[in-house]
Amino acid sequence: MYSKKVAYFSMGSGIYNDLRTYGGGLEILAGDMEKEVMDSKGKYPITFFHILWKKGYTFQRVNEHGEVIDEEPTDNHWEKYLEDTGKKVSVKIFGVDVTVKIWKLKNGPIYYLDTDLEENKGFCNITYHLYGGAWDTPEKERIAQEIVLGVGGIRALQTLELKIDNYHYNDGHPAFAGIELISQRMKYYKKHEENMTEDECFVRAWKHVKARTAFTTHTNVPAGNESHIIDVLMEVGANVDLTYEQMEKIGGNPFNMTVASLRLSSMANGVSRIQVISAKDMWVWVKEAPNIIAITNGVHKGTWQNERVKRAYERSDVEGIYVAHEKCKAELLETITNYTGVHFKQDKILIAFARRATEYKRWTLIFRERAKFEELVQTYGVQLVFAGKAHRHDTAGKQFISEVYYLSKKYPHNIVFLEGYDIALAQQLVAGADIWLNNPRVPLEACGTSGMKAAMNGTLNLSTLDGWWREAAMDGINGWNIGTETIPSMRQDELDAKDLMRTLKYRVLPTYVMKEKWMQMMYASITTANQYTTTRMLEEYYVNLYNYLKG
Numbered sequence: 001m002y003s004k005k006v007a008y009f010s011m012g013s014g015i016y017n018d019l020r021t022y023g024g025g026l027e028i029l030a031g032d033m034e035k036e037v038m039d040s041k042g043k044y045p046i047t048f049f050h051i052l053w054k055k056g057y058t059f060q061r062v063n064e065h066g067e068v069i070d071e072e073p074t075d076n077h078w079e080k081y082l083e084d085t086g087k088k089v090s091v092k093i094f095g096v097d098v099t100v101k102i103w104k105l106k107n108g109p110i111y112y113l114d115t116d117l118e119e120n121k122g123f124c125n126i127t128y129h130l131y132g133g134a135w136d137t138p139e140k141e142r143i144a145q146e147i148v149l150g151v152g153g154i155r156a157l158q159t160l161e162l163k164i165d166n167y168h169y170n171d172g173h174p175a176f177a178g179i180e181l182i183s184q185r186m187k188y189y190k191k192h193e194e195n196m197t198e199d200e201c202f203v204r205a206w207k208h209v210k211a212r213t214a215f216t217t218h219t220n221v222p223a224g225n226e227s228h229i230i231d232v233l234m235e236v237g238a239n240v241d242l243t244y245e246q247m248e249k250i251g252g253n254p255f256n257m258t259v260a261s262l263r264l265s266s267m268a269n270g271v272s273r274i275q276v277i278s279a280k281d282m283w284v285w286v287k288e289a290p291n292i293i294a295i296t297n298g299v300h301k302g303t304w305q306n307e308r309v310k311r312a313y314e315r316s317d318v319e320g321i322y323v324a325h326e327k328c329k330a331e332l333l334e335t336i337t338n339y340t341g342v343h344f345k346q347d348k349i350l351i352a353f354a355r356r357a358t359e360y361k362r363w364t365l366i367f368r369e370r371a372k373f374e375e376l377v378q379t380y381g382v383q384l385v386f387a388g389k390a391h392r393h394d395t396a397g398k399q400f401i402s403e404v405y406y407l408s409k410k411y412p413h414n415i416v417f418l419e420g421y422d423i424a425l426a427q428q429l430v431a432g433a434d435i436w437l438n439n440p441r442v443p444l445e446a447c448g449t450s451g452m453k454a455a456m457n458g459t460l461n462l463s464t465l466d467g468w469w470r471e472a473a474m475d476g477i478n479g480w481n482i483g484t485e486t487i488p489s490m491r492q493d494e495l496d497a498k499d500l501m502r503t504l505k506y507r508v509l510p511t512y513v514m515k516e517k518w519m520q521m522m523y524a525s526i527t528t529a530n531q532y533t534t535t536r537m538l539e540e541y542y543v544n545l546y547n548y549l550k551g
């Protein structure tokens with residue numbers, strides 16, 4: 001039982017499939033953590049703050065021309081899970097008072113902030129769409145959302161009279177929580193310490209807040225590190241009552257949300273060892289940034305490990321694991337048929353590629369050596385299932401989905417794309433596929449937690465040495481590595497594609513027909529995954545992060 005009470009801020013969380021307050025990995029991580037906190041029955045006293053996304057995250061459909069169409073999910077059943085706390089707070093957006101209603105998850109310490117109230121007129125829709133879609137000024141929409149989360153979140157925990165010692169930001173989005181805390185602390189000093197100058201108040205308040213805050217940085221892709229011109233931030237109201245100069249000291253100008261979060265924290269972590277190496281490089285110039293330590297993400301076993309696989313593993317029943325997996329595969333094949341009408345074969349290898357559609361993840365790498373790919377299809381009957389979404393404005397990402405859609409028409413018995421990647425679909429994919437393929441351009445993947453979910457079901461990882469796999473991989477024992485790294489980056493895609501083809505043909509496919517060997521690898525994979533759970537991650541958060549915070 002730990003004594004420190006932590007408030008964890010995250011744009012959303014993926015806790016239940018039809019509580020659609022999640023997009024991808026960032027939110028699923030928060031959701032898995034929440035489930036672990038609830039399982040632990042008070043061992044980890046963490047309270048969570050999110051936005052209640054009334055229209056969820058985009059559900060993407062591919063039309064008959066292969067175009068990716070953004071739609072609203074039709075099954076966002078938040079009413080089922082949340083109760084009204086009866087409490088509200090107010091934040092200023094464009095100088096207008098916006099009311100934020102506070103909801104609570106019925107069975108856990110998780111609070112959701114909501115502006116969808118009649119009195120808010122033009123601002124009801126701030127909390128409609130995770131990652132935007134309601135305003136024709138997406139940047140201002142995002143800032144408004146982050147004010148609701150950060151500033152609104154701090155005011156919410158105070159209105160709820162929660163006793164909080166420390167604050168933790170999941171990525172840079174909640175950074176304005178730190179601005180609000182500094183603003184409050186400055187008011188306190190001004191009231192109680194008569195001789196302090198404005199500047200002394202600011203410096204001391206900042207120090208005070210920093211000593212109590214931890215930050216998790218996720219992405220090493222520059223576009224993932226949001227920044228805004230300070231004038232725009234101040235127009236929307238993110239500075240609360242801090243001055244232009246004070247904002248600039250915290251986040252620079254443009255004000256970078258990651259830089260600000262680093263400067264507002266005294267402990268920070270990255271989500272895998274290799275990502276920490278890049279993050280340190282990327283932020284080395286940031287003065288007043290804490291050291292960034294590695295706490296590799298984990299996943300919630302109870303959510304992601306199939307029950308039958310779990311029981312067989314606990315009996316050390318290697319054959320039983322295989323049987324359990326075949327059952328999961330049969331279920332997945334049925335789902336594939338329901339979604340697409342395509343009948344995949346149980347006795348042919350099934351490779352899953354399910355992840356966000358964005359440039360560095362290279363959705364189409366496996367098709368790059370086309371003749372070799374055709375050989376795999378013709379000779380071995382290789383089957384591929386794709387799933388995943390692109391962010392609304394990521395045209396390159398959407399292009400990947402379109403390409404896969406066209407290829408699924410060209411190879412109708414071997415390639416399918418499944419729309420609406422979500423928790424429920426992920427559960428089936430990670431347990432039912434034979435191979436979990438991941439081929440990001442090293443070192444751009446942050447962690448890749450879906451690979452852990454696959455691993456704990458005996459679905460073997462085939463991946464470039466990036467994210468968590470770089471520390472978990474035992475090539476040929478619990479999965480396979482692909483790609484070489486000592487190469488000029490111009491040829492990275494070409495060489496990685498060639499190695500992927502070689503590895504499939506000469507290592508993966510021959511093993512697939514050696515049932516004994518395959519079963520041993522499944523067992524090793526599940527054993528490896530034992531270390532990649534939220535049980536371990538939360539323990540590390542307390543021991544290696546929160547433990548060093550004041551308060």
Ligand SMILES: *Cc1c(COP(=O)(O)O)cnc(C)c1O
Nearest residue numbers: 024025355422423426448449450
């Ligand atoms: C686990 C999960 C993710 C994150 O996994 P990555 O390996 O980072 O892509 C994203 N979406 C869903 C639905 C998930 O279950």
